[in-house]
Amino acid sequence: MSSTHTLQEAADELGVHYMTAYRYVRLGQLEAVKVGGTWQVADRAISEFRNGSAAGPVARGKPAPWAARLEDRLVDGDAQGAWGVIEAAMTSGADVRSVYLDMLSPAMVHIGARWAAGEFDIAIEHQATGIAMRIVGRLGSQCVRRGRSLGGIVLGAPAGESHGLPAAMLGDLMRLHGWDVTDLGANTPTKSFVHAVRRAPELKAVGLSVTNSAHLDEVENCCRKIKDAQSHVLVVVGGSGVGDVSVEDLGADARATSADQFHELLLAH
Incomplete structure (x- = not known):
């Protein structure tokens, strides 16, 4: 039966500092859920993280699921974490065009579909849209030819x-x-x-x-x-x-x- 760990315990399992593990969660690289104000990480998430790469969270030879990571941050209303995902993707080689077409647009379309299906209140969709607009505002200065x-x-x-x-x-x-x-x-x-x-x-x-x-x-x-x-x-x-x-x-x-x-x-x- 799968067990869960606190974020500190997960950090110890991975051999990293607590803040490093927290950054992995914020970037959507380490799956975690918040229970009663405390992050909980399942054994499976730790195992998947380890199997993804010996030195980091992205599997070798496989594209990182940036859109899904961004969507998680948008749904949680985590503006800082959403921008962190954008920065991580761009550090990995994504340009503004890719951010818009391969990350932000698919994430927002899926959020809209989830709202339409009754998965969450319209407030979540509005909050996500507000964060997305702030992201566009930050990237706009790079859209000059x-x-x-x-x-x-x-x-x-x-x-x-x-x-x-x-x-x-x-x-x-x-x-x-x-x-x-x-x-x-x-x-x-x-x-x-x-x-x-x-x-x-x-x-x-x-x-x-x-x-x-x-x-x-x-x-x-x-x-x-x-x-x-x-x-x-x-x-x-x-x-x-x-x-x-x-x-x-x-x-x-x-x-x-x-x-x-x-x-x-x-x-x-």
């Missing part, structure tokens, strides 16, 4: 859409490609989109992030008003809320299911 701009892009979520994280990550990824990005964030009224479109220099496209199909009427209104204001501008919709609705019915020019596809649409326009 030197050289001539490819043109301007306006991004945002239309009225009723409360999720600004997808557009924020997309904006940084587009900046890495060399685009000038104006991110209007979540719940942006149509008139504000039109205002931004008229002001943006060398505007190439507008991207609307849609996570809830209940707001498709507002999405359509926004797309059509943008086209009325600047008919030459490419209007692209994306996100799980679009579903199987045709882009023509929404008044848009195209749909993008990934940052790379969005970039390709911009280049082809």
Whole structure:
């Protein structure tokens, strides 16, 4: 029968200092659960940690499960630990693009699915989103590409859409490609989109992030008003809320299911 150990006992078993073992837990490298305010580590977790590597927590020849580690920290509301996972991944070679596409996005999608399945309260999802936005804020300064701009892009979520994280990550990824990005964030009224479109220099496209199909009427209104204001501008919709609705019915020019596809649409326009 499997037994459990305190974190100090686990540290002794692993031959490391208590704070080193604690750091492994915070980075999601050593599985542990908190019981009554005390970390408990199972025999199995200690064994798996040892078998992963003779000198560290990542198994030789196997990619580290960074997204799962990050998700654990986000669900626990552990902002410092979440950033520690990001730092550990980047130290291991991950760049900002990989952090967004292979870690942060999958973690948040899975958290949303777990909330939808009733696994935890919406407060957990909101807390995780807040931490994720802080991570994006810290990484944004690295999303700069030197050289001539490819043109301007306006991004945002239309009225009723409360999720600004997808557009924020997309904006940084587009900046890495060399685009000038104006991110209007979540719940942006149509008139504000039109205002931004008229002001943006060398505007190439507008991207609307849609996570809830209940707001498709507002999405359509926004797309059509943008086209009325600047008919030459490419209007692209994306996100799980679009579903199987045709882009023509929404008044848009195209749909993008990934940052790379969005970039390709911009280049082809």
